[in-house]
Amino acid sequence: MKDSSEYLQKKAFFDSLLTIYGRKPVLEALEDLSVPVYKLHLASSNRRDQLIQRMEALAESRQIEIAYSDRNELSRISKNSRQDQGVALDLALPHYGRADKFLQEIATRSAQKPYELLALDGITNPQNLGMIVRSACAGGVDGILLPKKGCAQIDPLVIKASTGTLFKTRILRCDKLANTLRDFRKAGAQICGLSSHAQTTLKEVADDTPTIFVLGNETHGVSDAVANQCNQLVRIPMRNGVESLNVAITAALISFRRES
Amino acid sequence: MKDSSEYLQKKAFFDSLLTIYGRKPVLEALEDLSVPVYKLHLASSNRRDQLIQRMEALAESRQIEIAYSDRNELSRISKNSRQDQGVALDLALPHYGRADKFLQEIATRSAQKPYELLALDGITNPQNLGMIVRSACAGGVDGILLPKKGCAQIDPLVIKASTGTLFKTRILRCDKLANTLRDFRKAGAQICGLSSHAQTTLKEVADDTPTIFVLGNETHGVSDAVANQCNQLVRIPMRNGVESLNVAITAALISFRRES
Numbered sequence: 087m088k089d090s091s092e093y094l095q096k097k098a099f100f101d102s103l104l105t106i107y108g109r110k111p112v113l114e115a116l117e118d119l120s121v122p123v124y125k126l127h128l129a130s131s132n133r134r135d136q137l138i139q140r141m142e143a144l145a146e147s148r149q150i151e152i153a154y155s156d157r158n159e160l161s162r163i164s165k166n167s168r169q170d171q172g173v174a175l176d177l178a179l180p181h182y183g184r185a186d187k188f189l190q191e192i193a194t195r196s197a198q199k200p201y202e203l204l205a206l207d208g209i210t211n212p213q214n215l216g217m218i219v220r221s222a223c224a225g226g227v228d229g230i231l232l233p234k235k236g237c238a239q240i241d242p243l244v245i246k247a248s249t250g251t252l253f254k255t256r257i258l259r260c261d262k263l264a265n266t267l268r269d270f271r272k273a274g275a276q277i278c279g280l281s282s283h284a285q286t287t288l289k290e291v292a293d294d295t296p297t298i299f300v301l302g303n304e305t306h307g308v309s310d311a312v313a314n315q316c317n318q319l320v321r322i323p324m325r326n327g328v329e330s331l332n333v334a335i336t337a338a339l340i341s342f343r344r345e346s
Numbered sequence: 347m348k349d350s351s352e353y354l355q356k357k358a359f360f361d362s363l364l365t366i367y368g369r370k371p372v373l374e375a376l377e378d379l380s381v382p383v384y385k386l387h388l389a390s391s392n393r394r395d396q397l398i399q400r401m402e403a404l405a406e407s408r409q410i411e412i413a414y415s416d417r418n419e420l421s422r423i424s425k426n427s428r429q430d431q432g433v434a435l436d437l438a439l440p441h442y443g444r445a446d447k448f449l450q451e452i453a454t455r456s457a458q459k460p461y462e463l464l465a466l467d468g469i470t471n472p473q474n475l476g477m478i479v480r481s482a483c484a485g486g487v488d489g490i491l492l493p494k495k496g497c498a499q500i501d502p503l504v505i506k507a508s509t510g511t512l513f514k515t516r517i518l519r520c521d522k523l524a525n526t527l528r529d530f531r532k533a534g535a536q537i538c539g540l541s542s543h544a545q546t547t548l549k550e551v552a553d554d555t556p557t558i559f560v561l562g563n564e565t566h567g568v569s570d571a572v573a574n575q576c577n578q579l580v581r582i583p584m585r586n587g588v589e590s591l592n593v594a595i596t597a598a599l600i601s602f603r604r605e606s
Binding site: 217220221223224225226249251254255289322323324325326327328330331332334335338339342345 | 477480481483484485486509511514515549582583584585586587588590591592594595598599602605
């Protein structure tokens with residue numbers, strides 16, 4: 087029993103790790119004391135130039151473990167041998183986790199203010215993803231559902247565009263977004279897909295129910311499989327015949343709709 | 347008298363012209379029938395390759411005048427000899443005009459819904475400018491005060507980022523923003539500078555008075571000279587200790603604050 091609980095704790099910890107790579111992003115993360123770091127990985131084949139020495143010194147002063155591995159092993163860690171430049175860094179993000187875990191949590195906690203999430207369906211532009219995180223965090227959204235495929239993934243560009251808010255925002259990873267949304271719907275959430283053709287406006291969405299707003303791809307909108315899991319489609323009313331807004335703008339208007 | 351009125355009409359027409367340059371942007375504008383074009387300028391030194399021939403054909407089919415000039419003359423027209431690639435295009439934007447003209451208009455028209463403008467103070471990123479235009483247009487803002495110096499200027503990048511909404515948005519050019527804001531204030535507008543340190547929140551801004559919201563530089567905020575012309579400073583309440591929003595996001599939250 088103890089073993090199983092230890093295993094679960096360990097698993098939860100490893101689920102919260104985000105590995106970034108590349109010399110500049112890794113150095114920047116090491117220099118930024120607000121970024122929680124678990125482990126620095128260096129390819130043993132790296133020439134120990136100034137940059138590598140600086141990383142080692144920073145890791146030592148921050149008491150961060152350094153692991154040296156061969157080039158192949160490092161590729162497995164970074165999952166991007168083309169761009170890792172022999173360097174990877176595990177960030178321990180307290181708010182980085184899994185959608186199914188969030189659902190379990192919700193099931194056990196007593197009634198509170200209904201939660202509100204954004205779900206991203208095919209958001210491919212890292213700049214947009216970073217801006218969405220920033221706005222959602224500032225607007226007080228409870229988390230962002232980010233599927234493992236089909237969306238931009240959290241990488242140095244996204245971290246930069248989020249201007250540090252990524253480390254404060256609950257990012258909930260999932261496999262297939264459509265399946266995850268089905269699970270949330272079963273658990274009582276209303277799933278609102280954003281669509282410029284919708285009848286219902288954002289204002290009309292009930293705010294006494296847990297709600298997930300689904301933001302679709304920058305060009306094609308919400309995918310069919312995901313639209314099938316939506317209880318309703320919702321639009322933001324626009325003037326002057328404008329047909330769409332930038333997806334990060336849409337995310338902000340949702341996140342702040344009761345604030346501003 | 348007739349001469350003077352003709353002169354003023356002509357002047358108003360030339361004030362509404364916006365010259366863009368570069369082969370790709372010019373070709374795209376010629377191909378887009380919704381973009382109102384006045385004149386195509388080609389350097390006579392251009393090799394008549396496929397692209398130039400295509401521009402000429404498009405201009406002919408749209409009955410747009412083509413002016414051929416030497417390289418120096420073309421530089422004076424494009425005002426950017428490094429990037430014009432021997433090609434410039436005058437757009438005749440019905441909504442492109444001058445702040446002082448807008449003020450005159452306001453003075454003569456009978457009382458209506460109070461107008462609402464965005465004023466840009468040192469917005470240097472073209473992507474942001476384009477997104478601001480798009481959001482302001484969709485949110486129904488009456489115009490954007492754009493000083494001739496210190497801000498990104500309307501160029502192909504901005505037009506692209508605005509996804510066509512630039513042609514529907516009233517852009518009001520002015521020289522020194524601080525002076526123009528003073529004139530608007532004298533004419534009865536309230537000038538609200540956005541600042542994260544403000545006491546007043548966006549929600550609390552009176553909406554029965556003509557209002558100008560001033561958006562400051564991406565890093566340094568509203569400049570001192572401009573802040574001196576503001577009746578009040580206004581902030582958007584943010585959660586999770588987030589200190590600032592992207593300026594285009596701020597513009598959207600202002601523009602949509604009664605809609606969404």
